[in-house]
Amino acid sequence: xxxxxxxxxxxxxxxxxxxxxxxxxxxxxxxxxxxxxxxxxxxxxxxxxxxxxxxxxxxxxxxxxxxxxxxxxxxxxxxxxxxxxxxxxxxxxxxxxxxxxxxxxxxxxxxxxxxxxxxxxxxxxxxxxxxxxxxxxxxxxxxxxxxxxxxxxxxxxxxxxxxxxxxxxxxxxxxxxxxxxxxxxxxxxxxxxxxxxxxxxxxxxxxxxxxxxxxxxxxxxxxxxxxxxxxxxxxxxxxxxxxxxxxxxxxxx
Amino acid sequence: xxxxxxxxxxxxxxxxxxxxxxxxxxxxxxxxxxxxxxxxxxxxxxxxxxxxxxxxxxxxxxxxxxxxxxxxxxxxxxxxxxxxxxxxxxxxxxxxxxxxxxxxxxxxxxxxxxxxxxxxxxxxxxxxxxxxxxxxxxxxxxxxxxxxxxxxxxxxxxxxxxxxxxxxxxxxxxxxxxxxxxxxxxxxxxxxxxxxxxxxxxxxxxxxxxxxxxxxxxxxxxxxxxxxxxxxxxxxxxxxxxxxxxxxxxxxxxxxxxxxxxxxxxxxxxxxxxxxxxxxxxxxxxxxxxxxxxxxxxxxxxxxxxxxxxxxxxxxxxxxxxxxxxxxxxxxxxxxxxxxxxxxxxxxxxxxxxxxxxxxxxxxxxxxxxxxxxxxxxxxxxxxxxxxxxxxxxxxxxxxxxxxxxxxxxxxxxxxxxxxxxxxxxxxxxxxxxxxxxxxxxxxxxxxxxxxxxxxxxxxxxxxxxxxxxxxxxxxxxxxxxxxxx
Ligand SMILES: Nc1ncnc2c1ncn2[C@@H]1O[C@H](COP(=O)(O)OP(=O)(O)O)[C@@H](O)[C@H]1O
Ligand SMILES: [Mg+2]
Numbered sequence: 001x002x003x004x005x006x007x008x009x010x011x012x013x014x015x016x017x018x019x020x021x022x023x024x025x026x027x028x029x030x031x032x033x034x035x036x037x038x039x040x041x042x043x044x045x046x047x048x049x050x051x052x053x054x055x056x057x058x059x060x061x062x063x064x065x066x067x068x069x070x071x072x073x074x075x076x077x078x079x080x081x082x083x084x085x086x087x088x089x090x091x092x093x094x095x096x097x098x099x100x101x102x103x104x105x106x107x108x109x110x111x112x113x114x115x116x117x118x119x120x121x122x123x124x125x126x127x128x129x130x131x132x133x134x135x136x137x138x139x140x141x142x143x144x145x146x147x148x149x150x151x152x153x154x155x156x157x158x159x160x161x162x163x164x165x166x167x168x169x170x171x172x173x174x175x176x177x178x179x180x181x182x183x184x185x186x187x188x189x190x191x192x193x194x195x196x197x198x199x200x201x202x203x204x205x206x207x208x209x210x211x212x213x214x215x216x217x218x219x220x221x222x223x224x225x226x227x228x229x230x231x232x233x234x235x236x237x238x239x240x241x242x243x244x245x246x247x248x249x250x251x252x253x
Numbered sequence: 254x255x256x257x258x259x260x261x262x263x264x265x266x267x268x269x270x271x272x273x274x275x276x277x278x279x280x281x282x283x284x285x286x287x288x289x290x291x292x293x294x295x296x297x298x299x300x301x302x303x304x305x306x307x308x309x310x311x312x313x314x315x316x317x318x319x320x321x322x323x324x325x326x327x328x329x330x331x332x333x334x335x336x337x338x339x340x341x342x343x344x345x346x347x348x349x350x351x352x353x354x355x356x357x358x359x360x361x362x363x364x365x366x367x368x369x370x371x372x373x374x375x376x377x378x379x380x381x382x383x384x385x386x387x388x389x390x391x392x393x394x395x396x397x398x399x400x401x402x403x404x405x406x407x408x409x410x411x412x413x414x415x416x417x418x419x420x421x422x423x424x425x426x427x428x429x430x431x432x433x434x435x436x437x438x439x440x441x442x443x444x445x446x447x448x449x450x451x452x453x454x455x456x457x458x459x460x461x462x463x464x465x466x467x468x469x470x471x472x473x474x475x476x477x478x479x480x481x482x483x484x485x486x487x488x489x490x491x492x493x494x495x496x497x498x499x500x501x502x503x504x505x506x507x508x509x510x511x512x513x514x515x516x517x518x519x520x521x522x523x524x525x526x527x528x529x530x531x532x533x534x535x536x537x538x539x540x541x542x543x544x545x546x547x548x549x550x551x552x553x554x555x556x557x558x559x560x561x562x563x564x565x566x567x568x569x570x571x572x573x574x575x576x577x578x579x580x581x582x583x584x585x586x587x588x589x590x591x592x593x594x595x596x597x598x599x600x601x602x603x604x605x606x607x608x609x610x611x612x613x614x615x616x617x618x619x620x621x622x623x624x625x626x627x628x629x630x631x632x633x634x635x636x637x638x639x640x641x642x643x644x645x646x647x648x649x650x651x652x653x654x655x656x657x658x659x660x661x662x663x664x665x666x667x668x669x670x671x672x673x674x675x676x677x678x679x680x681x682x683x684x685x686x687x688x689x690x691x692x693x694x695x696x697x698x699x700x701x702x703x704x705x706x707x708x709x710x711x712x713x714x715x716x717x718x719x720x721x722x723x724x725x726x727x728x729x730x731x732x733x734x735x736x737x738x739x
Contacts, residue, residue, distance in 0.1 A: 057626055086629030096620035099643045108638070109628040159624070166628055 005030040005170060005200040006051055011065035013046050013055065020046045022224040024065075028170075028217075033192060033201045035211035035232065038221035039247065044204040047221070048172050051202065052088035053081040069170070086113050089168035093175040095155035097147035097162070102139050105147040105158055106130060109166030125165055132198075133161035134191050153184025160191065164199075171195060173203040177210065189214050208248060212236050220244045259312065259418055263425045267305035270429045274300035274436060282438050291443035296436055298446040303432035306453070308425035315417045323409045327402050335398035345399060348391065352380070352403035353410070355389035362387060374400070472717065475710035483704040488711060494674035496694065496705045504708045506715065508674040512591070512684040513716075516670055517659035519595025519680065520602055525652055527599075528606025532648075535607070536614035537636055548611065555604040559664040566597040566669030578681065585681035587671065592680040594669030598659055605655040613647035614640060646730045653727035657720040663688040687712050 006028040013021035021043045028034050036044040046055070053074060055061040067074050074084055086109065097105050106126045109115070116122040126143070130136040135157040139150070147158050156176060163171060173192070177185040192214045195201055205211050211218055212232060219229040220241075228235060228244045239245045278296035282288040289296070328346050336345050359365050364386065365373070373380070380395045395403075436442075480488070483504060491505025531551060535544050571588035578592075579585040617640050625635040641648075663686075671683035672693060694709040701707075 052627065054623065054627060057623070082629050082631050084629075085627055090623075090627035092620060092623060092627070094620055096618070096624040098621060098624065098639050108625070108630075112628070112630050112634055112638075162624075162628065 002029040002031050004028070005070065006202075007068045007071075008047075008050070009066045009068075011047070011050060011063065011067060013043070013050060013064075014062045015046075015058070016060045020224055021050070024221075024224075024226040026219055026226055026229055028200055028202060030169075030200045031196055031198075032217055033196050033203060033215040034217040034219065035215035036202065036204045036219050036221060037206070037208060037211050037247075038227075040206060042221040043224045044221050045174050048174055048202060048204050049090075051170065051172055052085045052090055054085070054090065056081050086166050087168055088170045088172060089163035089166060091156070091159050091163050091171065091173040091176050094179050095152060095159050097150070097155050097158050099146065099148050101144045102130075102147050102150070102158060103143040106161050106165050108162060113166055115165075115167065129161040129165035130158075132164050132195070133157045134187060134194075135161055151184070153180050153187060156180060156184070156188060157191065160188075160195075164195070168199065170200045170202065173201065175204050175206060178206065185210075208236070220247065222247070256312070256316065259421055260309065263305055263308045263312070263421065266425050266429055267301045270300040270304045270433065271297035274433055277433060277436050278438070278442070281436065289438050290441050291446075295442035295446050296440070299440075299442050299449070300429065300432045300436075302446060302449045303428040304425050305428075306449070307428050308421050311424050312417070312421045315413075315420070319410075319413045319417065323406060323413065326409060327406045330405060331402050332398055335396055335402075337393075348395075348399060349403045349406050351389055351391070352384065352395060352400065353407040355384040355387055356403065356407060358387040358389070359383065469717070472710050472714045475707055476714045478702075479704060479707035479711045483708065488708070492676055494690070496708075498705065500703070500705075502705055504704060506687070506712065508676040509685065509687045509690050509712065510715075511676050512666075512670070512674065513660055513686040513688070515680070515684065516591050516595050516598065516666060516686060517656060519591060520598035520659045521652065521656055523596055523599025524602035524606050524655055528603045528655075529610055529648070531603065531607035532610035532614055533636060533641075535611045537632065537640070548608065552604050552608055554601065555608070557601070559601065559662060560668075562597050562601050563664040563668030566593050566665055570597055571669060574681070582681075584679055587681075587683045589669060589671030589683040590681045591670055591684050594666050595680070597669050598662055598665045601662075601665065602655045602659060605658060606651055609651035609654065610644070610648050613644045613651065616647070617643045646733060650727040650731035653723050653730070657723040657727070660716065660720055660723070661688060662686075663692060667692075687716050691716075 004027045007026075008028075009025050011021055011024045012019070024047060036048065038044055049055045050063055050067060051069075051074075055063055063075065069084070069088065073079070098108065100108075103126055106129050107116075107122055110122060110125050116125045127136060127140075130139065135154060138154060139145075139158075147155065150158060156179075160171075160173075160176070176192075177188045180188065189210065192201055192203060203211075203214065215232045217230070218232040218235040220227045220235065220239075220243075222243050228239060228241045230240075235244060236248060239248060275293045275297040278289055278293050279286060286293055324346065327349060328342055331342070331345060331349075336342060356370065360367070360370060364383070374397070380400060381391050381393075384391060488504055488506055490507070491503055492507055493503040493505050494508045496502040496504060535548060539547060567588075571590070571593040574590060574593050574596075575586065575588040579587070579590065621639050621643060622635055625639045626632075630638070666686045666689050670685060672685045672689055673683045674690065675682060675684050677684065691709045691712050694706055694712075
């Protein structure tokens, strides 16, 4: 059993009057891939965005309840959401490299947070991050080329490299492979499995096969509720809640 | 028959044709519309177009060509002896036109009858005084040759107009009948109508393009003319601008170009930072409500006529700068200055920069902002390091557009910076620009063929090429930028 990295208690989220997350409590383990599954619109992305306070950037969004990172409340007024996001990295559904060079994309976070002093240290960080994202061999000869010129799968791995370069502790991924072809998807999944050695990884996915392949823990959301949370193998073979079973067997969703 | 009645008749015929054609098409298939190649309305459209368009085109061409043709004819009839010393055929022709118009007015007012007019001749009547009674004042007594020319001018005009009405009506009727006769169920009426309309659209855009071409060519010809009588080297390289009405002028463009660039530069120095800050605020910080109010409010600045800005420069900014900056620092004592014009022009340009830049910043995808925030960047880091670099090409385009606007501005310069051509670095001195000098050279009293006047065309062409290049550059940059996100 790994340590608890993130622990959420009675989280509620509203978009104006829309109650998008209802009473969700969950404990996310370190060095584990946790998958959020559920029909679209059930609040997976919303809950994921609570963990790095990305919802703060949406005016109408209101979050209640406690979310603890290593036992400390991330919604405490003492906590700067900007600092928090350096610790809890995020990869988005659509690859969104900045219109800068590959190098500058990866160096973006380290430069902002002052993680490297001097060019050679920064070079090392960039190389290490690109290697971790399994992209180094493909781009090492063209680090100065634009990041937007890469293929979709390469762009997404660049975004992963960009996220791991800030040395986060938790990595949030919102459907990171949904815009990619099967080969690129397989590469990303393999990568996620490796990232688990260093980080707590939380991945939202609409593909149940993907959840089964990459995750150790699975949480099933339905209409804003966390219906069931447990070992991936148990959720997929022996779900407790009838709604989970219906979703997994394809009757809802 | 006058032109508007004629056009109404043609349109009436076309509308009639429309309904007849629809009926005819339907009756050919016994009312079973599905047997027609196209919907009945298209048969109507075809007849409408074939009735109206050729007839109206003939009308337009006729109106264009007739005066030219008559003018030729009549001026050929005037013997050289009828042209007094010191006058020109053009001046005599304008007398002819006025006499002809005067006769029309007299007939219309009932001062004379048709019969009286036919008997009229220079010897028996004082035409000059009769014309004066209907408000046409002539400089000298009318000579017989001129009077005869005026008579035949009138005649030809009347005959021409009658012929025009006849021809136009024949063309309209022919179009109507022929296109009605050609209706068959298999006729591809929709395709014909659509091609016809397409041709009309292309024609319309050709008119715009040809007009531009015409403007450029006329500028070009006059410029070539100018360079025949004034050395191009002096125009481009001489450092003095000093036109003399007696000839022997110095027409060096450089002081004017310098004034243009200097004032534009001051304007951009004002407009670009302010405009950019406004754009960043509006796009990234302002709330929805504020934005929906502030953006149009700033754009109002762009709608103020430049003459009003000019007044502002003349009455408020100029004296202020003179009294509070120029005189105390001892750098000048004129209320017209580069700084005045530049400042006021800068204010005028703010909305160009801010509005376009705001649109461009808004077009930067939200996903890039999310990506940056997700890495722990603050809002200002995100703006500086992601949004502005991503928006930069578009913003540069916006700035170049503002620059070309500044270069072409005239009113603010006349009223803010004066009309003295000067090659100077002091921003508190009066200076002037290319556009101002174009106006003043053309509104002078000099002969039209003198270098002092023709230089305006050379200046105009230079300015045209300059702003065209800026615009092309701006469009190129903006377009290149757009490709990134589509
Ligand atoms: N930015 C937003 N503004 C308003 N409502 C939102 C926003 N994002 C999501 N929602 C609403 O919250 C609910 C959950 O959405 P989301 O978390 O995106 O679901 P999922 O990721 O599971 O498909 C939906 O009803 C959606 O309409
Ligand atoms: Mg989602």
